[in-house]
Amino acid sequence: MLLALLDGKAYTANELARAADITPPTASFHLDKMLKAGLLALVRQGRYRYFRLAGPDVARTLESILSLQHAPLPRQIVSSCPPRLREARTCFDHIAGALGVRIYRAITSRGWTTHTDAQFAITPAATDFLGELGIPRDMLPVKSTPCLDWSEREFHFSGDFGRLLLQAMLSKRWVLGGKSRQLTMTEAGQRRLAAWEI
Amino acid sequence: MLLALLDGKAYTANELARAADITPPTASFHLDKMLKAGLLALVRQGRYRYFRLAGPDVARTLESILSLQHAPLPRQIVSSCPPRLREARTCFDHIAGALGVRIYRAITSRGWTTHTDAQFAITPAATDFLGELGIPRDMLPVKSTPCLDWSEREFHFSGDFGRLLLQAMLSKRWVLGGKSRQLTMTEAGQRRLAAWEI
DNA sequence: TCCATACTTCGATACCCATCGAACCTGTGC
DNA sequence: GCACAGGTTCGATGGGTATCGAAGTATGGA
Incomplete structure (x- = not known):
């Protein structure tokens, strides 16, 4: 999920669940943890809750970790918009x-x-x-x-x-x-x- | 153990075990993993095996992670030399x-x-x-x-x-x-x- | 008002994995 | 050659935690 969020965009729990091959409850469980830990920020909009990386320092840290080993490329979330x-x-x-x-x-x-x-x-x-x-x-x-x-x-x-x-x-x-x-x-x-x- | 190694020096498994409040077998178990993962480097000298961070990139990544939250300061290992x-x-x-x-x-x-x-x-x-x-x-x-x-x-x-x-x-x-x-x-x-x- | 959708909370389960004691290996110094 | 200290391997155990189904909550639209 963090890898998917590394593009700086904001995604919903369901989208991130799909990207990580887990069910929505599991995703919600982890997103909540990372929210409380200050790794993620939340944007509420109507019935949607969008998660995004809390700031550029989090992105930099993730990229730093990825640079140690070339990890498999994140499965990017594709937009359903024409x-x-x-x-x-x-x-x-x-x-x-x-x-x-x-x-x-x-x-x-x-x-x-x-x-x-x-x-x-x-x-x-x-x-x-x-x-x-x-x-x-x-x-x-x-x-x-x-x-x-x-x-x-x-x-x-x-x-x-x-x-x-x-x-x-x-x-x-x-x-x-x-x-x-x-x-x-x-x-x-x-x-x-x-x-x-x- | 990684925090203790963050000073750039090399320490033995026993020293790192003491620093992390775990037993030598447990320390050995994790050090071996991190060695294989390329996070640590090994210096053999006689019957001693010294572990140190594999490179500056590992140190930078650790510091990057620490910067996200002010973690408790690492217990530094004190030398027994006069x-x-x-x-x-x-x-x-x-x-x-x-x-x-x-x-x-x-x-x-x-x-x-x-x-x-x-x-x-x-x-x-x-x-x-x-x-x-x-x-x-x-x-x-x-x-x-x-x-x-x-x-x-x-x-x-x-x-x-x-x-x-x-x-x-x-x-x-x-x-x-x-x-x-x-x-x-x-x-x-x-x-x-x-x-x-x- | 009612339903559909998005999402979370709860509870139970199962599995992973850190941990340690005991045994084993390997150099050092006497 | 022997004792010893440093260090690892092995196996068993326990705890933590990720996981998911089911039920609950909230929002928007018909």
Whole structure:
């Protein structure tokens, strides 16, 4: 289970049980132990409980152990989401899928957010980025609750900021919507977003 | 036992058993496993079998694991050797004790040795150092077998080079001998040796 | 309101594995 | 050559713990 979690993503107890060839009760038993030991962190979302490694130090330790012997490669958990929906889709009123995770990573890794527990806020440091999207600076700080992406198992932005972001990217034609939840990124959008990544 | 070995020194099965509060057979059982798993290395010397961590990667992994939780500090193994003999003493015809280990470390860390398994040789790179000791350069390469120091549990030089070194250091009055095996380092010796460390 | 799903808790079982005593092996020193 | 200390092997034992089925809890949707 730890090997499966080594990709940094979050998985449910049932998924990890399947990956480790054990039954859900057994998985739950061990996950609880590792949670209490501080090796894992828990993200509750509705009726789902997602487990992920508690931090980069745990990942480093695991990799350190693996480096001593080349252990058999972990059986990676495959997503049951259709590829095109995994790319980019709407999740109610905000962006989800690989695109949503990309945006979340870009913004958090630049330090444009503050957070108290699960409440995130976009700080004025993001003014330039938001300006390009036509979001006026006097709206800052915008609040947001990170939402664990169903297909990617990493976080994306929902809440006020998630809604603003989707509206802005649609009106600027960085992404195109359709009848389904699927979103398509335009070439212009690709370029602009790439410029903001690192 | 691994915690006790984390100081990088080598210990016998009985010592490690005492450190871990288990009986010698139990210690032997686990040490054998870890030896086969490649976590430990073995140094045979007479009727003694010294175990040490197989390499720096094992030490790093252990420290990585310890860093996740502040584990209780390992019970360090205390040497039964009198302090003055630990400092510096003769071992047959060469230098042992902390001084012997210091010299071994200084010379090996500078890359002045080549080795095939247990056979070491001092290379011409050490010419300056040896010259200062009055050892002519045409004697190079000098052979040496590293010997696990009884009080320090790290290696020192014995063999041809160990003998030459003791004779030279005595005649240059870097160290003074006596009736017992104890050696005393002179102030001049301290200065000269310190200059060669790192 | 009711069911389906995701997940955990509980209890019983079985198995693994650490542990130790006793016997055996092997170098050392007298 | 003998005694002795360091060390390992062997076999039996016991305890711990992983495991799973069944039952319970919580959440979301019809």
